[in-house]
Amino acid sequence: MKTARLIYNPTSGREEMKKRLADILDRLDIGGIEASCHATTGEGDATAAAADAVERGYDMIIAAGGDGTLNEVINGMAEKPNLPPLGVLPLGTTNDFARAMGIPKNWEDSCDLILRNEMRMIDLGKANDRYFINIAGGGSLTELTYEVPSRLKTMMGQLAYYLKGIEKMASLSPQELVIRANGQETISGEFMLFLIANTNSVGGFEKLAPDARIDDGLFDVIALKKCTLPEFIRLVRLALSGKHLKDKKIIYFRTDAMEVTSPGPVQLNLDGELGGNLPGYFQVLPHHLQVFAQNN
Numbered sequence: 001m002k003t004a005r006l007i008y009n010p011t012s013g014r015e016e017m018k019k020r021l022a023d024i025l026d027r028l029d030i031g032g033i034e035a036s037c038h039a040t041t042g043e044g045d046a047t048a049a050a051a052d053a054v055e056r057g058y059d060m061i062i063a064a065g066g067d068g069t070l071n072e073v074i075n076g077m078a079e080k081p082n083l084p085p086l087g088v089l090p091l092g093t094t095n096d097f098a099r100a101m102g103i104p105k106n107w108e109d110s111c112d113l114i115l116r117n118e119m120r121m122i123d124l125g126k127a128n129d130r131y132f133i134n135i136a137g138g139g140s141l142t143e144l145t146y147e148v149p150s151r152l153k154t155m156m157g158q159l160a161y162y163l164k165g166i167e168k169m170a171s172l173s174p175q176e177l178v179i180r181a182n183g184q185e186t187i188s189g190e191f192m193l194f195l196i197a198n199t200n201s202v203g204g205f206e207k208l209a210p211d212a213r214i215d216d217g218l219f220d221v222i223a224l225k226k227c228t229l230p231e232f233i234r235l236v237r238l239a240l241s242g243k244h245l246k247d248k249k250i251i252y253f254r255t256d257a258m259e260v261t262s263p264g265p266v267q268l269n270l271d272g273e274l275g276g277n278l279p280g281y282f283q284v285l286p287h288h289l290q291v292f293a294q295n296n
């Protein structure tokens with residue numbers, strides 16, 4: 001038997017974990033994985049639980065919840081030596097990472113993926129002293145992700161973000177940024193947002209960073225220059241089909257390390273959660289973690 005630490009957020013998504021826990025443990029057990037559980041109690045708890053699980057020597061860690069839970073789990077793991085592989089049961093409102101990795105949303109199939117023991121080595125991102133698995137960003141629009149109340153998400157799922165997005169668009173404001181990246185000239189100007197993508201699935205858009213690969217040792221960086229609301233709507237439309245990267249309002253490049261500074265206060269967003277403020281120093285940690293996923 002292999003051992004697993006199942007770290008789950010009982011409040012994620014539509015609280016499916018509360019209903020499914022016994023079934024999940026049963027399915028893993030039949031497949032040869034004996035899992036013990038940790039239900040998270042609030043912010044930061046999954047980080048402590050993941051760090052503890054690495055130290056206790058489990059054969060694997062399984063994170064069940066949304067991108068927020070996953071971010072907390074990798075933050076507990078990233079700095080430890082001898083990392084066990086990570087399994088993901090995507091039961092949150094937003095599961096961008098799982099979508100990018102082709103991890104099924106259905107709990108039976110995502111358990112079976114872990115049981116098949118197929119893994120991929122992936123890059124992690126480091127932002128100052130914290131880590132991200134999917135995306136880092138900043139600018140007024142990225143604040144959207146933590147302005148949506150948890151209860152609203154439980155009731156309405158992804159729709160809650162779209163409603164908040166429409167409300168937020170009216171108050172779009174640019175910020176002065178200086179971006180210095182390895183292999184690039186220094187870029188400075190007024191920007192609506194910047195995104196540093198590790199995967200191609202970002203904020204529910206599958207084509208926002210269409211060429212981002214999780215194991216190429218590089219970030220795909222997208223910055224949106226100051227624009228008007230109609231220009232922004234035009235770009236969102238283009239982004240739906242992945243045709244925005246060549247637009248004159250967009251800056252797009254790849255790098256393995258970069259620094260972003262601003263004369264004003266700019267919050268950082270890491271995998272949809274608050275991640276401190278600028279200045280930010282971002283670095284790829286190539287092939288840092290093994291994740292259960294189809295190896296294609």
Ligand SMILES: Nc1ncnc2c1ncn2[C@@H]1O[C@H](COP(=O)(O)OP(=O)(O)OP(=O)(O)O)[C@@H](O)[C@H]1O
Pocket residue numbers: 009010011012013014040041042043044045064065066067068069070072091092093094145153272273
């Ligand atoms: N028991 C708990 N009660 C309330 N909040 C919790 C609890 N456990 C963890 N959390 C917090 O819930 C946040 C969101 O979790 P998660 O991402 O799993 O769910 P979600 O429904 O997808 O929400 P989001 O879309 O914001 O990520 C986590 O960042 C974590 O800090």
